[in-house]
Structures are given as structure tokens and as C-alpha cells.
Amino acid sequence: MPELPEVETVRRGLEPALVGRRIKSVRLNRPDLRFPFPAQLAETVTGKRVTALRRRAKYILIELESGHALLVHLGMTGRFTVWPPDGAARNLGEFYYVEQAGHAGDGAHDHVVIDLDDGARVVYTDPRRFGFMDLVEPDGADHNRFLVGLGVEPLGNELHADFLGTALAGRRSPLKAALLDQRIIAGLGNIYVCEALYRAGLSPKRLSGSIVRKRGPSPRIEPLVHAIRSVIAEAIEAGGSTLRDYAHTDGSAGDFQQRFDVYDREGEACRTPGCTSRIRRIVQSGRSSFYCPTCQR
DNA sequence: CGGGACTCCTGCCAGC
């Protein structure tokens, strides 16, 4: 899936097409994605004006004048395409394979088709169907099953050394698992956790609690916080990463992946000046972790 | 409760 920087890139791309527009109609081409669509989805959304597009962690929230919001998670392969009134498609997250031209909402994996009052069409496409949608009731963000329990935003003020130290203290899981845990920091995924741990010089295998001192300051926490912030901020700045099947808002490639120091670089040279080690790949709880065995301890 | 394995689904890619 797109991680937070990719979701933010999609949000920014969708914003000018949707905000201020009224939704004329919604077509669901199947009853479910990962989960069934809410029964009231179409009738709740139809006829409403879009007031804002927001992001929380890896969720996109399409806010409506009624106070409801359509919550969208892109899963691993979800994307939006905007078809303006003039017909030329604009891709908001693109796959590496090419769909047949002219399928504005009728492609094999086009699951949701939203028509707007200006004639534009917004299509949600998701081959793997790991994505999902939900309705958030007015003032219901604190109760929504997907939003409740989410941790802090990596770029928000709530992520600081005291917070992270408290969250990691006593944890017996590897650091990698803790940083992927959306209940602590919401929005980090496999790629950026690997990159942040490299920048912080911390091994993904190290136990979470081991970087927290029981008394006094824990000098390894602040560099980790900084590493998380910097890698996420830079990735957003670059327009996200184009992995095997994801691209930039306007169809061009996001280029942060060219700056990966460890992710998907197994066997390649560590980029730390003077280090002669090669990047290793291990599997932790079913996911690949990439790291430098010399620079990350 | 914390932690880990498993699962959903489709498609690509390396290897034979």
C-alpha cells in the first residue's frame, strides 16, 4: 500500500477535483472491498457537497456538508483516477501495468464510481481489494471503528521523545514491530520504518524497551523521533515513492524511492560513508526488514 | 494484555 506520504500525495491530488463539488451519484460495482460497503453509503453521500479532504494516518476523509465523511483506506493497491469533464484522465496513484484506455469506471478493478456536478468522474480502482471504505457520522471521528485507537501522527506535535519513550518502555517486541503498530504511531509502513531505523542507527531486531532507560534521559529516542519525522517529511516533499505499482498524483512517478537507503536494497552496498557492509534482508513477523548490520545496532 | 501467525486478493517476476 501506499504509506502515509503516498496517501498524502493522493489527498492533495484529489482535493482540487472534489472540494466544493456536489456528488451527483455513486455507483458501487460490487458489494464489498475488504469489508462490505456500509449499507447507507450511496444515499448518505449522494447530493452532498464536499467541504474538505483530510487525512488521518493512512486514511483519506472526504468530508461532506452534512457533517458525514467518507473514509477511504487504499489498502495495498487502491488508487483514484479523476476523469475531468473533457475526458482526459488524471491518475491519482498509478499502477505499473497499463489498463485499457477508455474504461472510465468500467475496468475490471474499478469498484466505486463517483460522478460530480461539474461532469467529472472519480473512480476508485483496487485490484487486490485490501482497501476499504466506511462512513463517519457527524462528529463521529472519535467513535469510528477504524479511527479509534490510532496513535499519533508522525509529523504532529504529539510525537516527541517523551511520548515515544513511554510507548516503547517495557515492550518486548522488536523495534520494527513497535513502529509498525498503528496504535503508537499511525501511518508508518514497512518502507519508512526500515528507512527511519537506518537513519537512527537502530537495528530492527532490537527490543523496543532496550532503547529506553529506566532513569534519566534515553539518548537513542530523540534521534529516532527525528529520523521518523525527516524520512516522512522528505517523502511527502518528493511526492511519495513509486514502488512496483504506485506513482505520483498526476501520473508521473514519485521519486522518493531513488533515495531509499535500505529498502529493497538487499546485497547492495551500505550508503554510509566508510561503511563496507552490504544491506541485509530478514523476515520479521512475515514482513521484510532491510538494514545495515554494521550501522544499525 | 501483548505478541505473533495467519488471512484476505490479485498480479508480477524470477527461475526452471
Place this chain on the structure above:
DNA sequence: TGCTGGCAGGAGTCCC
């Protein structure tokens, strides 16, 4: 060229 197995950015659920 064609088939097979392994792998993929997520996260809910189940089990210990």
C-alpha cells in the same frame, strides 16, 4: 514460451 512458487506497500482476527 509457459508454468510454478514466492513475494508485495496493510491490518483485522484469532490464538497462545
